[in-house]
Amino acid sequence: MKGAPGIGHSAMSIAEYPNIFKPIKIGDTFYKNRIFSAPTGHPDLTMDGFFTEDAITYYERKAQGGAAAITLGEAIVDSKYGKRHMFQASLDDITARRNLSRMADTVRQHGAVLSIELQHSGMLATPGVLTRNIGAGSTTIYGPSACELNGVQIKEMPEEIILEIIDKFANAANFVKGHGFGMVTVHAGHGWLLNQFYAPRINKRNDKWGGSPENRARITVEVIKAIKKLCGPGFPVEVRISGTECHELGYGIEEGIEFAKVLDGIADIIHVSVGASVGTSPSDRAKAFSNTHPSMFLEDGVNVKYAAEIKKHVKKSVVATVGALTDPAMMEDIIASGKADIVEMARGLICDPDMPNKARDGRTDEIVRCMRCLSCFSHLMTQGHFFCALNPETSRERIYGRLLPEAKKQKVLVIGGGIAGMQAAITTAKYGHDVILCEKSARLGGNILCEENVPFKKHLKEYITQRERIINNSNIDLRLNTAVTPETAKSFGADVIIAALGAVTGKPDIPGIDNSNVIAAESAYIEPEKVKNTAVILGGGLVGAELSVYLSMLGKKVRLVEMAGDINHGGNVLHATSIMAQFYDYGVDTHFNTTAKKIDDGGVWCDAPDGERYIEGESVIYATGSKPLSEQAAAFYDCASHFHVLGDCTTPANIGKATSAAMATARDIGRFY
Numbered sequence: 001m002k003g004a005p006g007i008g009h010s011a012m013s014i015a016e017y018p019n020i021f022k023p024i025k026i027g028d029t030f031y032k033n034r035i036f037s038a039p040t041g042h043p044d045l046t047m048d049g050f051f052t053e054d055a056i057t058y059y060e061r062k063a064q065g066g067a068a069a070i071t072l073g074e075a076i077v078d079s080k081y082g083k084r085h086m087f088q089a090s091l092d093d094i095t096a097r098r099n100l101s102r103m104a105d106t107v108r109q110h111g112a113v114l115s116i117e118l119q120h121s122g123m124l125a126t127p128g129v130l131t132r133n134i135g136a137g138s139t140t141i142y143g144p145s146a147c148e149l150n151g152v153q154i155k156e157m158p159e160e161i162i163l164e165i166i167d168k169f170a171n172a173a174n175f176v177k178g179h180g181f182g183m184v185t186v187h188a189g190h191g192w193l194l195n196q197f198y199a200p201r202i203n204k205r206n207d208k209w210g211g212s213p214e215n216r217a218r219i220t221v222e223v224i225k226a227i228k229k230l231c232g233p234g235f236p237v238e239v240r241i242s243g244t245e246c247h248e249l250g251y252g253i254e255e256g257i258e259f260a261k262v263l264d265g266i267a268d269i270i271h272v273s274v275g276a277s278v279g280t281s282p283s284d285r286a287k288a289f290s291n292t293h294p295s296m297f298l299e300d301g302v303n304v305k306y307a308a309e310i311k312k313h314v315k316k317s318v319v320a321t322v323g324a325l326t327d328p329a330m331m332e333d334i335i336a337s338g339k340a341d342i343v344e345m346a347r348g349l350i351c352d353p354d355m356p357n358k359a360r361d362g363r364t365d366e367i368v369r370c371m372r373c374l375s376c377f378s379h380l381m382t383q384g385h386f387f388c389a390l391n392p393e394t395s396r397e398r399i400y401g402r403l404l405p406e407a408k409k410q411k412v413l414v415i416g417g418g419i420a421g422m423q424a425a426i427t428t429a430k431y432g433h434d435v436i437l438c439e440k441s442a443r444l445g446g447n448i449l450c451e452e453n454v455p456f457k458k459h460l461k462e463y464i465t466q467r468e469r470i471i472n473n474s475n476i477d478l479r480l481n482t483a484v485t486p487e488t489a490k491s492f493g494a495d496v497i498i499a500a501l502g503a504v505t506g507k508p509d510i511p512g513i514d515n516s517n518v519i520a521a522e523s524a525y526i527e528p529e530k531v532k533n534t535a536v537i538l539g540g541g542l543v544g545a546e547l548s549v550y551l552s553m554l555g556k557k558v559r560l561v562e563m564a565g566d567i568n569h570g571g572n573v574l575h576a577t578s579i580m581a582q583f584y585d586y587g588v589d590t591h592f593n594t595t596a597k598k599i600d601d602g603g604v605w606c607d608a609p610d611g612e613r614y615i616e617g618e619s620v621i622y623a624t625g626s627k628p629l630s631e632q633a634a635a636f637y638d639c640a641s642h643f644h645v646l647g648d649c650t651t652p653a654n655i656g657k658a659t660s661a662a663m664a665t666a667r668d669i670g671r672f673y
Helices: 002-015 054-065 094-108 160-179 193-198 218-231 254-261 280-291 304-311 328-336 347-351 355-360 377-383 419-430 444-450 453-471 488-491 521-526 542-552 573-586 629-635 656-668
Strands: 024-026 029-031 034-040 069-074 113-119 141-143 147-149 153-155 184-188 237-242 271-275 320-322 342-345 411-415 433-439 478-480 498-500 503-505 516-520 534-538 557-561 589-591 597-600 601-608 610-615 620-621 627-630 642-645
Touching: 002 542, 024 433, 029 094, 054 069, 054 094, 094 113, 094 160, 113 629, 147 237, 147 342, 160 184, 160 218, 184 193, 184 218, 193 218, 193 237, 218 237, 218 254, 237 254, 254 304, 271 304, 271 342, 280 411, 280 573, 304 320, 328 433, 342 347, 347 377, 377 656, 419 433, 419 444, 419 453, 444 453, 444 521, 453 542, 498 656, 516 521, 521 542, 521 620, 534 542, 534 601, 534 610, 542 557, 557 610, 629 642
Parallel strands: 034 069, 034 342, 069 113, 113 184, 141 153, 184 237, 237 271, 271 320, 320 342, 411 433, 411 498, 433 478, 498 642, 516 620, 534 557, 534 620, 557 589
Antiparallel strands: 024 029, 147 153, 503 627, 597 601, 601 610
């Protein structure tokens, strides 16, 4: 029987991961496994702070993927004093009830418990933020103690307002409970109000709300007690704390342990995250951010150790861990070894919401593992949407869930086996078309293969390997070492041609560029041993910036020259922040607003803000962009009835733009023409 292997496979997988798939009951609530979707906000809120259908579908997709709990991020309990920006759900606005009920009903029907992160910005609030149906917030900003932050005068929060805010947390929890939410997550970490009260560098009070760990934790304790009083003792309350603030001025794990000990038995779940950067230097902010949202430069599960330390001291509450988790085997070990009771994932489930179901089914080789490029959060900040580099469906769930006209079978020729070409071939074949994929080299992957030995790019390497495996195991007619000309393209008799030829390395026109000490970034990635002990990298885009980190890891002294005033991040602003954190750690010298004029055997002559400057380096590496093969791609325009151009051969961009365009193009084939 065909069904028998599937049943056995699934049972074997549960035996392989008995702990992460073992249900748990917390309070009166049953959770089907130990994999929780950590809080992530969603940009598709109206100016009234209501979730749109796109936002609801985004969270629904996570529930469909098998996570036991889904947590909505950044819901504000106090619109008067606690809001940072207007696109935050306001839980003190009663008109939100219908919207919240719709969200809860949609998520619950897939067997997941819906939670929401209760937040107050405190001294990080923005004066006067408008909340529709409530009005403008206060122009007075309160924190635990009086201070100045970024030019804003912060006033010490009076006790009557503290008590008012405690009630608002409880009222918000009761509000969402009444509309179908199964738990709440109280945010007491990451520099928000409750964390501000706990942080001794911020809280200088001498009353019962400051001083000892018990006093500094008092507001968080009172919030939980107030929630329990209104919602009942069986309603689960998760508290997210920073086990450490991850910078020199902040508290360390010892204080995190004390915080957890005070919360033990009061909170149902102590969710241990890290980081808080309020009022710190740029280097400390970069470091804290890169630990809170682990960058690709950090190891998998980098923050688990903090939860494990806290777990040793917590006797009554359940402990959850979060941060750089994608591997079910690692998560199984975390729970089996007693480091935590629950594993939480944020970007991991943005990248692949089906990860829990795939692991349970024994399809771990199908899991698309987040490479922690921070493209998702950067897009959120700059474009207003979560867009994942590796998952084109993220923030497009409603679009890809639509019923489409049946596709008329087509013969499709994909020219180029880079990121865009692979995605186009896989998606086109998935929809039943006959696909031929031609790649001129001996391997799939394109130019990005030059980075395959870079330690912090290991998940990108895994992704390419997975794409290769999918293609090799499919009906795609793969032809490696096959260059395609317009003449040969016509001979295939394809109905559709997709040209995904990519780009070639651009070479700057600088005197001395052909000297023997000068190499391209691509060559430096492939053969770093050819780079001398000191190097000047020309070009501060992500290629040059990441190369600076890689060579620094290998013990080389790197100096980066960039014409712009900062890393040219191409929209991935948060990844640039993580790179800067690495620059601080490795001592990379950065020369922004600086233009290379001439290269000689000892370095580069530059025009710098303070005049001419000579920057020494035994090797000079150019990472000054790519030249798209657009003319070569255009040559195929009349070789089939329908013609598409994808990826870097249009405009060199990033992986996310390549995969999303490839998937959309492939989905349209045979349906709309």
